[in-house]
Amino acid sequence: MIDQLGWLVGLLAVSSLGWWLAQRRDGRFRRIAADPAGTPVVRLGADVLGTAPDHPATFVLITSATCSTCPQVRRVLASVAAEDPAVEVRELAAEDHLDLVRRLGVLRTPTVLLLDATGALRSRTSGPMKPEQARAALTDLLPTDVRS
Amino acid sequence: MTDALTSPIPSSSPARGAAPGTPAGIDPRGPRFGAGLSAVLLAVTLLLGTSTAATVLLAVAVGLFALGSALGAQGTVQGWVFRRLVRPRLAPPVELEDPRPPRFAQTVGLLLTGSGLVLVLLGVAVAGPVAAGLALVAAFLNAAFGLCLGCELYLLLRRARTTAA
Numbered sequence: 001m002i003d004q005l006g007w008l009v010g011l012l013a014v015s016s017l018g019w020w021l022a023q024r025r026d027g028r029f030r031r032i033a034a035d036p037a038g039t040p041v042v043r044l045g046a047d048v049l050g051t052a053p054d055h056p057a058t059f060v061l062i063t064s065a066t067c068s069t070c071p072q073v074r075r076v077l078a079s080v081a082a083e084d085p086a087v088e089v090r091e092l093a094a095e096d097h098l099d100l101v102r103r104l105g106v107l108r109t110p111t112v113l114l115l116d117a118t119g120a121l122r123s124r125t126s127g128p129m130k131p132e133q134a135r136a137a138l139t140d141l142l143p144t145d146v147r148s
Numbered sequence: 149m150t151d152a153l154t155s156p157i158p159s160s161s162p163a164r165g166a167a168p169g170t171p172a173g174i175d176p177r178g179p180r181f182g183a184g185l186s187a188v189l190l191a192v193t194l195l196l197g198t199s200t201a202a203t204v205l206l207a208v209a210v211g212l213f214a215l216g217s218a219l220g221a222q223g224t225v226q227g228w229v230f231r232r233l234v235r236p237r238l239a240p241p242v243e244l245e246d247p248r249p250p251r252f253a254q255t256v257g258l259l260l261t262g263s264g265l266v267l268v269l270l271g272v273a274v275a276g277p278v279a280a281g282l283a284l285v286a287a288f289l290n291a292a293f294g295l296c297l298g299c300e301l302y303l304l305l306r307r308a309r310t311t312a313a
Contacts (some may be wrong), residue, residue, distance in 0.1 A: 004195045011194075015285045019293050038313050046295065066302040068176075077245075094303055098310050101303070133236040 001020050001061070026127030027073075029114060029137035040120030044113070047134055053119045055088040057141045059134070060113040064094040064100070067109040069128045077112070082133040088140055155207045173244025178254075181234055182226030182243065183290035186257070190284035198273040206268065206276055209283065210261045220248030224254070235265045249259030253290070258281050 034040050044060065046052045057078045063070040074091070081087040085108075094101050094109055111126040111127075114137050123137050189209055196202035196299040222231075264279020286297040 001193060001197070004197050004277070007277070008191055008284075011281055011285055012288055019289055023293070023295075025267055064303050064306070066249040066252040066296075066299045067247065068296040068299050071243065071246065089202050097308060098307065102307060107304060109303055119308055140282070 008010040010050070019133070023127070025125075027113075027125055027129035027133040028061070029123040029125045029133065031123045031140065034120075034122050040118075040122075042104065042121040043119045044100075044115055044121065045119050048097065049090050049119075053115050053117065054088075056117045057088070057138055058115040058119075059087070059089045060115060061089060061091045062094050062097075062106055062109055062111040063111040064129060070110045073110040073112065073129045076129050076131050076134060080131055080138070084138070084142070087138060114138075154193070160304055170285045171247055174220075174247045174250075175230075175241040175245065176245035177238065177241065177244065178227055178230045179221040179245070179250035180291055180294060181214060181230045181288045182216075182221055185226045185229065187284055187287040187291050190287055193280040194284060196278055198268075198276055200235075202276055202280070203265070203268055206265050209280070210258065210265050213254050213258035216251065217258045221250035221254055222247060236269055249296055249299040249302075253286070253296050256298035256301060259284065260286075261310055278280055 017140045026078065032041055046055070049060070056124070057080070061074060061077055062068075063074075074089075075090045081089045092100070094111075100106075104128075105120075108126050110129075112124065112129065112134075113121055117121050122141060125133070125137075158295045161170075186209065189205060189212075191241040193202050193209065196205065212224055212226065216227075220229055261279050262285045264283075265274030289295045289297050
């Protein structure tokens with residue numbers, strides 16, 4: 001019984017630590033650098049999105065059927081886009097775009113991509129997200145005077 | 149008995165939580181409460197080691213996960229306890245949740261505890277505590293932090309399946 005109690009406490013401690021380490025990256029956008037010649041590594045257009053991105057900034061939310069935090073992130077992105085006419089939100093089901101999911105190395109949903117006016121991938125993140133994190137990612141793409 | 153399905157969602161923002169074509173939402177606190185009960189059951193199972201009592205409790209866990217896998221998290225015994233005893237004491241939910249992710253997670257739990265139980269019955273005694281421990285981690289993370297570990301597996305499985313095909 002003492003042995004098992006040790007296992008129990010150890011398991012709960014290790015899984016809590018693992019969760020804490022993993023969640024620190026949630027919702028934090030990572031910049032995607034262009035290659036030395038200045039061409040973006042990934043560009044998304046009408047073939048994937050249906051119609052080409054036509055806003056200065058486009059969030060692409062990648063969801064799946066068993067995504068428990070997607071509704072929360074969908075709400076956050078919609079509220080941030082509603083504040084700013086330069087921002088648009090698109091949504092892709094991972095199941096329908098497995099090629100893209102594999103090409104971009106998407107391992108979990110929600111994954112959020114941020115595209116510029118040309119459809120070039122500028123930054124990305126995954127997991128639960130706060131509105132401040134979405135707004136912070138936009139400052140890379142939009143001049144601050146446009147956004148009140 | 150009022151159900152989560154019939155309660156109105158107070159929503160001031162224009163963005164709704166659910167995408168078009170998704171099933172009716174459930175109170176997200178239900179599956180999380182249920183995961184807490186599952187975690188307690190699995191913790192006791194783990195504490196009992198490789199005894200007969202542990203095998204019986206593991207079989208109970210398999211049964212509960214089977215119910216959740218077949219009916220969704222709201223159809224489990226834990227879901228019933230939540231609706232009868234817990235939810236009447238809570239304020240209405242701020243948002244509703246898609247029932248499919250927690251149901252998928254119940255299926256993952258069923259496979260995990262089910263294979264553990266089969267191995268125990270085949271004489272691999274250590275499989276009992278191992279299966280109980282792994283399922284405990286998933287249930288604990290869900291109850292304590294709202295992380296659905298089983299849900300995270302879904303996309304990885306889909307990716308792997310198409311690669312193999």
